[in-house]
């Protein structure tokens with residue numbers, strides 16, 4: 001029997017705390033040795049000289065095949081995870097949305113039907129609770145035990161939103177049972193008021209989507225969620241934090257040692273509100289919630305990410321075709337399905353505009369794209385690092401490749417990318433999932449259904 005299945009030779013291994021030249025040996029899908037000059041007869045050899053060896057990316061915020069605004073996000077678990085893999089992501093955590101009247105178990109089963117046998121990378125589910133009652137509350141401990149250890153609550157959106165009493169009860173229940181509450185924090189009433197006002201005034205173009213969701217609406221909800229969590233003595237994770245005003249609330253809470261964590265997304269680090277001015281309804285490409293913010297925000301968010309005020313970068317990948325989906329809102333921005341694609345471009349963008357440009361260290365790049373997401377969502381240390389005993393989920397990343405991001409070269413099932421024309425330095429050249437090469441030089445060579453459902457543990461607070 002051969003000693004190793006795969007040896008990655010002469011690369012620079014990067015973890016959240018280190019960067020060192022090392023070979024990596026893999027057996028049965030697990031990293032079994034790190035060191036110099038590892039040899040093993042019969043092993044597949046990858047020469048990674050001059051390349052980085054990163055832990056596979058972990059994207060803890062995706063929406064695949066999600067019903068929203070009268071349509072369904074256009075990537076399913078096959079196309080979406082192929083795109084993720086091509087971009088260097090090996091694990092996603094998607095949101096199983098509880099439909100009205102469903103139990104949490106039923107919500108999870110609905111999402112298993114979408115993902116099982118289709119996903120090409122590993123996956124877990126948060127459960128988004130939209131219809132809370134005593135039975136659902138009491139179901140939370142079992143959901144956590146079954147590996148759905150995080151829940152999302154929407155503080156806004158008609159049909160999805162929960163009130164503060166629900167947030168409070170869910171926080172307490174999660175805290176007592178080793179779970180984590182995530183919030184989409186925006187003030188429902190400010191937004192509802194502005195949407196109706198703009199509509200009445202005939203302000204119907206995509207840019208009014210952004211104007212109907214001001215930063216104060218986000219910051220208020222962030223602050224309120226933090227205070228409720230602090231009362232409940234429970235950890236809290238804020239999804240898609242988009243602006244400086246919210247960051248101030250987050251930073252203040254963390255200074256007080258409250259267990260509050262947050263993610264931001266590449267769109268809030270790289271794009272700003274001028275995009276809504278694109279003519280011919282093209283502003284609809286950026287209709288997402290929260291919306292893109294004024295340019296001044298970008299540096300604040302990079303800064304918060306570098307300093308450790310923000311812990312993770314996920315994508316909120318939620319693609320809709322311009323033709324046939326986004327155009328549902330041609331006559332009124334309120335009918336444009338919210339969301340944008342990004343599952344494939346996260347690692348390259350964060351490396352290029354973060355690590356390569358000196359805004360993030362290499363280690364911090366790894367920490368926010370893989371290690372922290374794994375810790376916060378109960379996947380560490382099997383996922384999120386390169387260490388003996390961890391799953392061999394690895395990205396071989398060539399820092400010298402230069403590319404221009406363009407829709408036609410991406411695998412996302414949608415007719416645009418918000419990052420069209422972005423130049424990147426550095427790109428994943430090989431993606432490995434549990435020791436198997438699934439992407440080589442941009443070509444997906446994995447297998448439909450090879451992705452495994454991950455039962456997740458309690459959060460590790462970072």
Ligand code: URP
Nearest residue numbers: 184288289316318338339
């Ligand atoms: O606009 C967005 N973000 N769409 C996806 C749903 C959500 O709020 O995360």
Ligand code: ZN
Nearest residue numbers: 184239240289
């Ligand atoms: Zn959200």
Ligand code: ZN
Nearest residue numbers: 061063316318
């Ligand atoms: Zn989302």
Ligand code: ZN
Nearest residue numbers: 411442443444
């Ligand atoms: Zn391809």
